[in-house]
Amino acid sequence: MSRPLSEELALQHKVLHICLSRGWGGLEMYPVRIIPELVRQGWRAYVLTLEGTRLAQALADSKAVEVRSVRSPSRALWQLPALVRWLRRRGIGVVHCHKSSDLRLGALLKCLCPELRLIFTDHMGVTRPKHDPYHRWVYRRVNRVLSISEATLARNRKAFPLPASRITPLYLGVDTARFTPRLEAAERQTLRDDLGIPREAVAIALPGRLTPGKGQQVLLDAFMRLVDAGDRQSHLVLIGGLEAGEGGNSTFIASLRQQVTERGLQDRVTFTGFRRDLARLFEVLDIVCVPSRNEAFGLTVIEAMAAGKAVVGSDSGAIPELIGAGCGRLVDPQDPAAWAATLRELRDAPALREQLGTAARRLANARFTLAKHVTGLRAVYEDIDQPWR
Structure with a gap:
């Protein structure tokens, strides 16, 4: 029996942001900045982060997002079966990673939930090739890499073991x-x-x-x-x-x-x-x-x-x-x-x-508006081809 249309839409409009970082810079602030606009544009957001971090604190009182915290990145890997059950109970269809080290968890989630779309934003600009066996295994499971500028796009298309069509430019934006x-x-x-x-x-x-x-x-x-x-x-x-x-x-x-x-x-x-x-x-x-x-x-x-x-x-x-x-x-x-x-x-x-x-x-x-950035982000989540300018 097929799912009702409303349930299908619910599955399409839920995203988990993974950011297992203890820092507090642009990368860690990104979910805090974009989630209110993402919600305004019809998506439900979830965040997996580390306990006691500035990111966890910044999101603690937000009604727009559900936060799940773990003690360490390795603990997140140990909790993989529980995370899969959590994802499926909530009908989350997209996982968006913001640190390259978090892609290991994202790739494992994709292996266990092949229906997920796995997105990675390269916030830092890659500095070395990623063509070794480990990175080839990881990036085979990534649906789209987002480059935040033309400067990083050129480097990313050389460095990542992906077809150029799966590495998309998307400028950041602000309110x-x-x-x-x-x-x-x-x-x-x-x-x-x-x-x-x-x-x-x-x-x-x-x-x-x-x-x-x-x-x-x-x-x-x-x-x-x-x-x-x-x-x-x-x-x-x-x-x-x-x-x-x-x-x-x-x-x-x-x-x-x-x-x-x-x-x-x-x-x-x-x-x-x-x-x-x-x-x-x-x-x-x-x-x-x-x-x-x-x-x-x-x-x-x-x-x-x-x-x-x-x-x-x-x-x-x-x-x-x-x-x-x-x-x-x-x-x-x-x-x-x-x-x-x-x-x-x-x-x-x-x-x-x-x-x-x-x-x-x-x-x-x-x-460079936040609304323009999130509109482009939604197109990536929904797998819609869209010119980026």
């Missing part, structure tokens, strides 16, 4: 409405005061984990070049956690702080620590910098664009795909002198900053 300015003038001034930004200063900021790869050092070097050239107008804001549990590199952070102190720039450089109000922080910044050496995507770039900021990004990785002509500036991530020159140009041209920010917001709303 652009969150970044629409909301603060009154007095509130913006209060926030700038709290951050130690002088009233007439041009605030230059870098939001992101404080680690060498994110480029804080090259930006600090560029800022010190401005100071050496007589700049008394600019103020540098480094936004990101200062503890290891918040994604920071303590040795690197100590080095940055020491350089600031040795140059007597404590009043001109702000370390904000981890902030949950980035959308509001953007309102009091003038220039947003993303000097990462090799971003697989660059979520901060599109967030700053959605906020209408003038963005300076690295001319490397995926960032050039995001910053369109007339929306910002691109600079070599290893050239502090070039960064200083670009910052000087934008510092002295408020009308240009506004022009670039307006164009950036327009582009973000056209290409």
Whole structure:
């Protein structure tokens, strides 16, 4: 006897996200960001994660998702029969993995439940070939690999043992409405005061984990070049956690702080620590910098664009795909002198900053919305061919 249509639809519209990571970066935040929109578009979401992680905590009070936690990735493997029963009781038809190491569990679930569609998003950008026997066994069971940029797509099609047709590009997206300015003038001034930004200063900021790869050092070097050239107008804001549990590199952070102190720039450089109000922080910044050496995507770039900021990004990785002509500036991530020159140009041209920010917001709303990303994701879940642009 065939299932009723309503039951078939229920099976088609349930997805399990697997993210067995103890970190807290873009990869781990991804389910938190997309699930509300996924639910709005008609899907029921489930998440398998590790006990006590930031991801588990972030989802704990959500009514939009059911969370199942395990103590370790190996414990998840021991619980495989129970996980299969859990999947089948709930009628889950799609499993979406976000770490390559989680694909082992996904592939085993697919072996036991051949009806599942197994999806993997490569958030990091693969760095070495995956053609050994183990990876061939795993990827034979993957229905689709999602590449988050053209930069990673080319590498993925070389590295993964899959036909090119099963490796699909899909840009990430953000809820652009969150970044629409909301603060009154007095509130913006209060926030700038709290951050130690002088009233007439041009605030230059870098939001992101404080680690060498994110480029804080090259930006600090560029800022010190401005100071050496007589700049008394600019103020540098480094936004990101200062503890290891918040994604920071303590040795690197100590080095940055020491350089600031040795140059007597404590009043001109702000370390904000981890902030949950980035959308509001953007309102009091003038220039947003993303000097990462090799971003697989660059979520901060599109967030700053959605906020209408003038963005300076690295001319490397995926960032050039995001910053369109007339929306910002691109600079070599290893050239502090070039960064200083670009910052000087934008510092002295408020009308240009506004022009670039307006164009950036327009582009973000056209290409990088969360709704657009989830619509593309649903097409992958439902196995519908769809142009990605």
